[in-house]
Amino acid sequence: MKTLEELQEIAIETIRQEQFLHSPYTLYEPIHYTMEQEGKRIRPLLTLLASELFEGNIENAKPSALAIETAHNFTLLHDDIMDASPLRRGKETVYKKYGTDKAILSGDTMLAIAYQYLLRSPKALIAELMECFTKGMIDVFAGQAYDMEFEQRNDVRIEEYIDMISLKTGALLATSLQLGAITAQAKPQDIENLYEFGINIGIAFQLMDDILDCWSNFEEFGKVTGTDIADNKKTFLYLKSLEIASKEEKEVLLKYFSSTSFDPKEKEDAVKAIYHKLNLKQIAQELMQTYNAKAMDSLQKIGVNDKQKTNLINFANKLMHRNK
């Protein structure tokens, strides 16, 4: 069985071998720019991990790995426009560097390229892979839509927030795993449990992102931190703090989250002081552990021997203890 590190190297190398730079250059240069930034390649790694879990032929999983990483990067191109994010992985975002129009069109093209990658899969599996992948994308779009809706609402409940991130972040991680499992021709019940594992890991992953956005710094995180507070994002931290804050603290929070016109530094300091007093970091970490435990429960149910599951357990542990 391949190690986690070996599989990550295969994921990185599989993507590295693809050529994105060709005409029309105004269309493909932003794609090349995005794809050559080697992030953690978490999603294609999950696809390969799922293939290994069910002892599939890794070559059959590579098209799905390529598809999911390309699709993930497509969502980043468009999300960065919507969120007006200037930086990603420590570099200029595509819309900042090339303009909104090119970020839209290059993103669109990346989604189609993702489908082209899926078409390289064994023919008998294509319809099932396409269905799984397309459902995953539609879930991600719904998640992004709810995320934007929540910015305008003042009555978001914590359960709604969890549902939103399970779509926005969980669905793509779960889909990455599902695609790999399909290529290994796993049993439907096992695929379902692996999907649940992915959703819960995704929720935990996003809670960690919220924590890092609040308490990490730019050098470590590779992107601007404190943006959730600046943008009035209704993250778990905010929603939970409203629930447990005193009347006075609640008023401060509601005031700062009602507008984006406050001095950003003043706002960040004031909100973080309340989060600190309310012990929000620890509360969020505990919730993250709860979802991690749910993920482990789902993994437990999958009908392969425990040794085969080691990689996924290690993967989940690394996610829980990352600093970027």
Next chain:
Amino acid sequence: MKTLEELQEIAIETIRQEQFLHSPYTLYEPIHYTMEQEGKRIRPLLTLLASELFEGNIENAKPSALAIETAHNFTLLHDDIMDASPLRRGKETVYKKYGTDKAILSGDTMLAIAYQYLLRSPKALIAELMECFTKGMIDVFAGQAYDMEFEQRNDVRIEEYIDMISLKTGALLATSLQLGAITAQAKPQDIENLYEFGINIGIAFQLMDDILDCWSNFEEFGKVTGTDIADNKKTFLYLKSLEIASKEEKEVLLKYFSSTSFDPKEKEDAVKAIYHKLNLKQIAQELMQTYNAKAMDSLQKIGVNDKQKTNLINFANKLMHRNK
């Protein structure tokens, strides 16, 4: 054999039966808004026409018809952002009505929905339909990229313009036909000829669009006219006029197409006066006829009896004589 009008009614009805309005509403309302505007449904009609041409089962073609119309409308949502178009089919464009972010995300979702429709096709055909559809979309994106590049360039050749519109407009019409032909399990050589028919019809269609943008009026056309001149679009009209204009006329054209800061009315009148003097409308109509004739040549080669081809011939004739 069904008539052109019957098939158009089936195309319209097939789309009318779909429900787009559900949660998250911020995501699906723009999709509903777009899809309920019943345009000419040209692309799904072409899919059904291709199915009929090869005596296919029309039920098998309907998923492709839905996919291609949804994908076409997706491209409009994003193109209207890039072109900053306020109106489409006489109504506000999605980005004007709902904002850029929603137009991006709803557009993305429509592309995924198009793939979901394709997945309703007979299972044995799905991989081939997906491949054809995806290639068509990638061509369309390349066409849009070239179109935007040309706005920045002063040395666009007429052949480059034709190549661009064969991608931007031709590819989707040709793909519409190809999908229908695949569902009818037509012979590869016949599919190829039908594809060529589509590309050439597409070029003729776009030349007609250029003519209408210049010489039609808002009431007839349903969108703002004169935009190509206002936006310095290097259409055939402009490129050909540069080729045959006198030195003085050429200077006027180059001056007006070097900026968007001129008074729009003054610019439009000056450019149209030159087009008129150079007989550009007739020249463009003749070129349109040339591509129409090429399309007819390709149609001729297809191995079905002439009677079966009547609908497509009538369809092409209608396109050549439309006023919107």
